[in-house]
Amino acid sequence: MAQLTAATVRSLALELFDYQFADDAAADSVAHIVGAMASYSRRLHALGLAGLQPPFGYPAMLAEADRIRHNS
């Protein structure tokens, strides 16, 4: 599992979002969760993802643009 520390996530949250954790226990817990997600993410390669499109459809984008134009 990726070894993230409470100090690292505190620093990232502050720099990226100007966000303060409530306490050390919260930062520690989030470091653990994000570390686990990183490990799982690496394992996803085993599914053979090369060439697979993520499900972000252009038709949805076109439809949203159309809806925005009609509502404005």
Added chain:
Amino acid sequence: MANTAELLSFDVATLATKFRARELSPVEVTNAYLERIDQLDEKLRAYITVTADEARATARRAENEIAAGHWRGPFHGVPVALKDLCYTRGLLTTGGSKILAKFVPDFDSTVWARLHTAGAVLLGKLNLHEFACGATNSNSHWGICRNPYNLERIPGGSSGGSGAAIVARLAAATIGTDTGGSIRIPAAFCGCVGMKATYSRVSRHGVMPLADSLDHTGPITRTVRDAALMLSIIAGHDPADVTSSREPVPDYAAALTGDLAGVRVGLIAQLMNGLSDEVAHGFSAAIRQLRAGGAEVAEVALPSLEMASSIATNIMFAEAAEFHEPWMRTRAHEYGADVRRSLEAGMLTPAIYYVRAQRARAALLAEAMGALEKFTVLAAPAAAITAPRIGPNGRAPLGQGGAPVDLLTAVLRFTAPFNVTGQPALAIPTGIAADGLPVSIQIVGKPFDEATVLRVADAYERLRGPLPEPKL
């Protein structure tokens, strides 16, 4: 004239028949529900808002319309309630949060607009896990919702109020939402039917998002037939939700033939381990009944499913964090600790992981679709455990010996895969276990083939027979 207990015992299908024939009055049924809510909800905390005056007025209008020969359909005059994530024009809509404690939308969610047009009577807005971001419904802002079969147990979540209200007879039908299992988990823990249709089948317009690409809206009901009737009303394309499908909506109730001949049920091997004795026993009994009813049952392997809950949590945390980020910057202290933790994790999820998780969804769906070439439906327990004890101060619920329960392993592992693949999935109780709590089976189908899922579930429900009611 029926007594109150009898009035509350009728499912939607029965109410519809009796209302139409003018054997029963929507006003007396609505009053019976409001009285029941008044008596019981202080201990169950299924409701956040009860709309008694509006409910009585709508019931009177329904009664007059039906008397004048203008019956709108099976939900005309039927008392329902909505998860408080669904916008209702002019009515408090909190999302179960402190942040939206005074929020009153100026438009209706499509799901409520369609039920309203169908003549449904709104009893109120139901409790949920804060912002639908959790599975216990131990809500620190609006009260801990409790399981009708055992008040020391969680009802499951996030649509815990919707499940508890059905089983405690505080509404005839309810609406829930499901991002990682939030319709099926409370249905499983409380002992009722929860239907998550195919992604995009039901409009999400006016439903506060948890994670747009995984969110589903759907019925929680007493019977499969009621779920079919409700889904027939709320399903279908909505111009206000560009992700909503244009697939034609069949008459779901017409699919309920009670026939299992030729049905092949694939038991998902990856979801057969780690089951409590109660769940293993209940699941085996259900499989025996399905076989006795004429279904063929065999095991099927879906190896990629092992990755599904990590894919789901990655996407869920990241999308939820993007939605909540403005509030997290300024009002983080107003979130419950568990929800805040999930959003913090989402804020720090690298984009690479998010996109990869999205990309992996097609691989999981392909595997499931391959299995569904050989099987009519897939089946698995809806959770590995029966409802655990409510945790102290809203913390993790407690299992055997008082140890905290890991809901990811015990519950979301069973439900989240079908949010990842977007397939229709329905939870239906198999019975009441030795610990006095419901056990459920989950039936999963091909995308947009809700009719087959409902058909198999209805046939099973007929074989199972009625469940003992909770003693409240």
